[in-house]
Amino acid sequence: MFRRSFLSASLATMALPACANAPETSTRPIFKPDDMLARSAPAADRLVAEAGLGGKVGFVVADARSGEILESLNPIRPLPPASVAKAVTALYALETLGADHRFVTRLVATGPITNGRLDGDLVLVGGGDPTLDSDGLHDLAGQAAAAGLREVGGRLLVADGALPSFERIDREQPDHVGYNPAVGGINVNFNRVHFGWRRAGSSYEVTMDGRTERFRPDVRSATMRVADRSLPVYTYQQQGDVDAWTVARQQLGNSGARWLPVRNPALYAGDILRTMLRANGITTGAAQQVTTAPAGTQIARTQGGALDRVASAMLKFSNNLTAEVLGLSATVARGARPRTLNASADLMSAWLQERTGARRADFDDHSGLNGTTRISAADMVTALTARGAADRLRPLMKELTIDGAVRIPVQAKTGTLNFVSGLAGYFNARGGRPLAFATFCADVNRRAGLSVAERERPSGGRDWGRRARSLQFDLIERWERVHT
Template sequence: MGGAFAGLSQPGWAQPPEVSLRPWVRPEGLWRRSIPSPAALIAEAGLGGRVGFAVADARSGEMLETESPLYGMPPASVAKAITCAYGLDRLGPGYRFRTRLMAAGPVTNGRLDGDLWLVGGGDPLLDTDQLNAMARRLRETGLREVTGRLMLAADALPYIRQIDAEQPDHVGYNPAISGLNLNFNRVHFEWARAGNGYSVQLDARSETLRPPVARMRMRVADRNIPVYTYEERDGRENWTVARGALGNGGSRWLPVRRPPLYAAEVFQVLARSNGIVLEGPGQGALPAGASVLVENVSDPLEDILRGMMRWSTNITAETVGLSASIAGGAAPGSLSASAAEMNGWMQTRLGARHTAFVDHSGLGEASRVRPQDMTHALVAAGADGMLRRLMKHIAMRDADGNLMPDHPVAVVAKTGTLNFVSSLAGYARAPTGRDFAFTIFCADLDRRGALGPAEVERPDGGRSYTRRAKRLQQQLIERWAAIYG
């Protein structure tokens, strides 16, 4: 498969086994017998639930070793590897998101007789600094007065209130999605002790700016739990936080549920600082004949996806996936509808026989992928393809968790983690130069399903499970390199 698939991949992480898997100089029969079997490694990990994997020669597609290869399991953020390939194929590596300021009326002597439109193109990386640059460039056009209002066009993508309804209200990795996004659709909450109480601040901070946000409010409540509550009321997003959870001070990012209004408020503040006062905002469909005054153009999609694969940003995956579905002629009204488009694409384009994504980021636990299908997809994407090049190198580690920079196996893969779910899929290169495509899924869904609302962020045993799963993943990769390399 050529074109956009001429190069896709990323690395893995875990710990080495008790028995070395690299006795390269010993007689073949002896050292092969010394390498633990997959069943022994899985038993030693003691994860509970299920482990499934499939490893193949990355060039020929020959399947080398499997465990429960046809059992669908949650891919977690490994889903982003498929979203990456989907976006590259449908949009192209050079695709750029565009955010525009447009005039719906004539501009004469610095006066716009009509509305100024802030038009989103779905850019997942638009931030306050870029919005400020747009306000500055608007002033540089000579505009000083707008007789109408600031209007918003955010219909480039459907409005999605949150990625996964099962997540807690306050986690910043589960924001809303729309055609107009800002700061990953998160607002920064900071608090500090002030006398017998606390001072709190919500702002749209970026690398250089911290404009305050008034349409979101935070109230400190005299309680210990729940830590946060949220509701939308009177056109505002209203939060409360438990006094007993605040300590002396701190900060965190909270999700935004109405991203266009958030972007509008921030832009009004920035425009005012540049001498342009804007009333509004209003929302609607961009009128025909509106002219572009200022345009912000994103980095190429290839670079955006490289960042997504490194930082595993959910909003990037969802906006890219939705944009790819729309580019293919669909009109998805939900993430599940867009994911269904990607399921069909994966089956026809990458050779998967059965996939059931419910979103593009892997945040939704209901997604199911079979290890064999995922590995076939990686083979189809190409041993030297763009997917491999966009994936992040994941260093191997010793039994104490220390990095092993001289480890003979080079791994690039996408990791995925949910509570009691750990996944890894990508490519490994043995010392002999042989390339493998592999998928390893670990999940204890009974243990995950038993979690109460208060346990979701930091469940007891969660870190231990993830650590042991990652160790198992590395042991399996070392096994494959030793036996099949």
């Protein structure tokens, strides 16, 4: 294998459908007699064998303009893509909603404001914005103050019906992991609450807040109690409208912090908004959740960035909440109101088949967090080389630089779950030929054997992931030499 380092940066052309009848076995390129550079490249099957991953490996590399398959291994075997699924979600959302789409969040007054007092309810109307944070709620409160509001005579309501609501993305994940939050029509701070602790004598001082760089508003919608035990590290229970957490004292040390998932994002948002209103001189009662926003007059408004920027950040940082919101928003915009994330993902699978000809894709969510999602390398490359797909996706993908015998800039989406690793995207061969590729590695049986407690840091998982990623980069180095 090549020795090299991996660098990261960011940026970067076009394509057409293919991969219809890809063979199940490996296809090998035909070399010209004088093609010594290509002949010197290590064979793909040898690289796969040397990686020693167990399970299955599937890959396809194709001409990004014509879709012609150049090389493959197990191309039609459905495998879990992990976060590579987000590339399909980005395409689904961009082509449904448009690159200029912006998510809007509003404050609506249901009555008149007289001498600073609102004779009616103040309603936070969510639009699903996955980038809304405590700063955005403070800006809304500031606009309300500028409109003359000083007191809310009625209720503080949070309307979250713009999207269906789900208390978590994947029920197979541990309760406390911050990458598996609730999803709904109002989302703040990626639906995570910041838990901090510091030893104070024989006890601990703990905080639960919705912090950003500008603000650290304490919240009442999530609580933490230090319990005198060693394990489990965390427990979770919903107590009325409150996310009630406990943490094991013996696991805390002197101080620390982590993000925990929020299970009721509407009340979390209302909790923070109430603090921000108070900071701007506006008094109100505790927030209440409603699905449908009552009619009223808009007194404040904030909006997220253009969808192409939001999608680019999702592909770069692989945020699961953003992926689920984009997928759900596209599904709702197409006239459906799915009862589950799986149902929304099924509609995305059907769209992908109709849009690109992909035949075996079966998505169970929009983020890839659910390990039951399946797509073949051939179908993934079919999506990447569909008409117009590269123009939309390639400039938005994260840039990885393989720093080996030569530097190879790669625009791609990575994906990682326990004993699952995927990589798919674009790069140019040495002669300038644009290529599209997908490589999926998965030891499904080893993954299925993990207990819930083992899923956050499974034994051997880090080394397996390192070898899988090394194989993926070794294959790209081979293809860059061979398919000029």
